[in-house]
Amino acid sequence: MMISRAAPDPDQPVVLPRSEHSISRKRIDENTLKVLYRLKRQGHKAYLVGGSVRDLLLNRIPKDFDVGTDATPNQVKKIFRNCFLVGRRFRLAHIRFGGNQVVEVATFRRKAVSEDLPEDSAEHHLVVENVFGTPAEDAFRRDFTINALFYDVASFSVLDFVGGLDDLENRRIRAIGDPLVRFVEDPVRMLRALEFAARLDFSLDEEVREAIYRRAPLIAEAAPARLREEVMELFRHRVGGKVLRSARNIGLIGHLLAGYEGDDETFDLLERVDARTSQGREVNESFVLAALYLSRFRRTCPCTGETSVSDAIRIAGLVISPHVSYFRISHGIRHQARELLIGFFRLSRGLGFRGEKRFLRHPLTPLSLELFTLWTEVSGEGKDLPLSWKKALEGLEDGGERPAAKRRDSRPRRRNAGRGKKSPS
Numbered sequence: 158m159m160i161s162r163a164a165p166d167p168d169q170p171v172v173l174p175r176s177e178h179s180i181s182r183k184r185i186d187e188n189t190l191k192v193l194y195r196l197k198r199q200g201h202k203a204y205l206v207g208g209s210v211r212d213l214l215l216n217r218i219p220k221d222f223d224v225g226t227d228a229t230p231n232q233v234k235k236i237f238r239n240c241f242l243v244g245r246r247f248r249l250a251h252i253r254f255g256g257n258q259v260v261e262v263a264t265f266r267r268k269a270v271s272e273d274l275p276e277d278s279a280e281h282h283l284v285v286e287n288v289f290g291t292p293a294e295d296a297f298r299r300d301f302t303i304n305a306l307f308y309d310v311a312s313f314s315v316l317d318f319v320g321g322l323d324d325l326e327n328r329r330i331r332a333i334g335d336p337l338v339r340f341v342e343d344p345v346r347m348l349r350a351l352e353f354a355a356r357l358d359f360s361l362d363e364e365v366r367e368a369i370y371r372r373a374p375l376i377a378e379a380a381p382a383r384l385r386e387e388v389m390e391l392f393r394h395r396v397g398g399k400v401l402r403s404a405r406n407i408g409l410i411g412h413l414l415a416g417y418e419g420d421d422e423t424f425d426l427l428e429r430v431d432a433r434t435s436q437g438r439e440v441n442e443s444f445v446l447a448a449l450y451l452s453r454f455r456r457t458c459p460c461t462g463e464t465s466v467s468d469a470i471r472i473a474g475l476v477i478s479p480h481v482s483y484f485r486i487s488h489g490i491r492h493q494a495r496e497l498l499i500g501f502f503r504l505s506r507g508l509g510f511r512g513e514k515r516f517l518r519h520p521l522t523p524l525s526l527e528l529f530t531l532w533t534e535v536s537g538e539g540k541d542l543p544l545s546w547k548k549a550l551e552g553l554e555d556g557g558e559r560p561a562a563k564r565r566d567s568r569p570r571r572r573n574a575g576r577g578k579k580s581p582s
């Protein structure tokens with residue numbers, strides 16, 4: 158990809174013709190292509206927009222394909238029988254295909270600022286994003302230059318209003334406009350900057366880095382539910398460890414995660430969690446939560462024979478408590494995360510303690526063992542233990558002692574033996 162041109166004119170895109178880029182229609186989802194062609198045949202502009210253009214240019218497989226058009230949602234609805242309009246603030250068209258596939262079509266829009274609203278309206282000072290706009294305006298409302306490229310199905314060319322092609326070539330995350338302003342408008346963009354840098358192995362533009370330093374505290378104002386989802390998204394993309402480490406280095410992490418302070422061992426562990434996801438294991442929130450707070454748990458609760466299981470249960474609950482309250486995490490996930498930490502405690506003590514058989518039969522023990530194994534890899538401690546525990550678990554299977562549903566041992570047990578539940582009195 159050879160690009161040489163003058164500084165971008167806000168209304169005139171740099172056009173990269175078909176002969177000069179690598180996007181082949183074979184790599185575009187079939188139904189999305191149908192939608193693009195149909196809109197074009199009806200006389201509308203029809204572009205592939207957002208992350209898919211970026212990924213195609215980088216020879217990566219896009220996660221999803223979004224369509225931008227100058228047709229209004231109602232016009233789109235008239236063109237496609239299988240079309241449903243969704244969204245309240247901004248109407249989007251969902252075009253449904255077989256196999257549960259949906260192609261999302263959004264009308265080009267611009268960032269409406271307060272001047273567009275009557276001075277006495279309640280929204281006068283709010284920045285809203287619900288006004289139709291031109292393709293150029295649609296590009297400028299986006300977050301980073303590499304996310305604002307368009308692929309025009311009429312000419313098969315790539316349109317660049319914001320200098321995104323340069324930044325793709327230089328592997329750089331650059332904000333559209335002044336990042337100090339853009340991060341005030343939406344502080345979650347700071348986390349997105351770190352996410353794209355990690356996912357694509359790009360570097361942060363100096364202005365973006367500086368702006369994150371300065372605006373970091375604002376991220377705490379974003380809705381906790383949104384932050385929670387964004388953080389889990391990092392782990393689904395297998396960059397949780399890397400992004401949270403850079404969030405720590407840039408001073409964002411405490412504002413992002415309710416006062417969280419990570420240490421290097423934790424970020425190493427989280428990177429192992431990501432590597433585990435890359436191997437095809439599912440990552441869920443309780444596992445991430447347990448990994449995030451494992452180091453703090455270990456510092457507060459020495460995993461030795463001196464500490465009682467009931468102390469471990471209490472401390473496990475305490476260390477995750479600020480996080481679960483802030484993010485309003487459900488009882489089920491909270492319970493599982495705590496069980497994983499208690500499992501970790503039992504596993505690191507080693508074999509031969511009371512309540513071991515019952516612990517081995519606990520449905521979460523295999524998952525605790527996975528977490529424990531990752532931790533031994535990171536810390537270099539207790540390296541032989543995972544294998545011994547694995548054998549003990551297999552021995553349980555060979556011995557035919559299946560998790561007996563209602564069976565209760567006749568021997569009296571220590572209180573709260575590994576389950577965090579009170580024994581029935």
Ligand code: ATP
Pocket residue numbers: 206207208209220221223298299300301304305343345346
């Ligand atoms: P992914 O591969 O994760 O889907 P993506 O770039 O498609 O990456 P999305 O979150 O799906 O990201 O958003 C689609 C597009 O919408 C982005 O490419 C960007 O242009 C725009 N966008 C998303 N979030 C924001 C935001 N917070 N501010 C401005 N523009 C945004």
Ligand code: MG
Pocket residue numbers: 207208209220221
């Ligand atoms: Mg996307």
